[in-house]
Amino acid sequence: MQLALQLAEQGRFTVSPNPMVGCVIVKDNQIIGKGFHQRAGEAHAEIIALQEAGEQARDATLYVTLEPCCHDGKTPPCVSSLLQHSIKKIYIACLDPNPLVAGKGVESLRSAGIEVELGLLADQAIKLNQIFFHYITHKRPFIIAKWAMSLDGKTITYHSDDRNISCHASLVNSHHLRQQVDAILIGSKTATHDNPLLTARLVTNNMACKQPIRIILSAKGQLPLDLKLFDPSLPAKTILVTTEAVDKEWLKKIMDRQIEVLIVSTNTSGLIDLSHLADELGKKEITSVLVEGGRTTHEQFIQANLINQIHVYLAPTIIGSLENKRDLPEIELKMHDRDFHFTANYSESKYV
Structure with missing residues (x-):
């Protein structure tokens, strides 16, 4: 089953809205x-196997x-193929919460005389597909909040030539998350x-990955029309989320750029x-959905109790002010129970 879980992981970037499955x-x-x-x-994992x-x-x-x-969905039911191939015994990590399945697959297999064992490495299997499980259960996206932060709590810089708080390795990791x-x-x-472009650019995988949809929140609109996000040639689509209070003339210009409006x-x-x-x-x-900011947007999602997971990149930097x-x-890191304790020399001391 551990190998099956490792195989399932290979579909992480490409199977949505389906779950990852290995066999x-x-x-x-x-x-x-x-x-x-x-x-x-x-084809589903069972069919390929x-x-x-x-x-x-x-x-x-x-x-x-x-x-x-x-x-029957976009592909034929896997249970039928398992019966046709006369499989003797099946170990299943966890049930599928999809109402179209939800125990019916196990019931069909057992009714046909196949021995079924349920629950082997179930916790790992559920964690693997936590996004799918949340979506299929609540009919809402699994929402991830992500931000980079300096040691003095800043999430933006004042330097136009250096807007990234985190290092290149963290940026690569964040683009991996975008994928x-x-x-x-x-x-x-x-x-x-x-x-920003809001594309996944810094990492590649063996399988061609789709680019994420870009979503912008603006209750009244009137954003600059020359934003990179409004470029219709970008991969995937951009969705502008707004309200009835939006400026209608501005909105027409946005729609003329083939931007989807919600x-x-x-x-x-x-x-x-x-x-x-x-x-x-x-x-x-x-x-x-990956919520990348800014601070006000993160706070609103947290206040609405909609965040399911957070990713925080804490950089060994003091932003301070413009100057x-x-x-x-050199950073020393200690743990006190669940707290992180950072120690660093902020200014140089000369003794000779």
């Missing part, structure tokens, strides 16, 4: 077939990280101040209702 078939203590779900709409095993699959044991499907989500979201201030309700403060937004993004099969940004080359 291994064993007979006489030998692996005779293995596979993982590679893209939504393509069965194709590799061929006729040897009869009376074999199969390990799969998620309950096999038993309904895993369906969409990246920012507020209007970040869009104007940083003028109008949502406002909350009691006259701001975008983020709960309504989460519902609307769920309807668009956006299973995960005195300083990197701290």
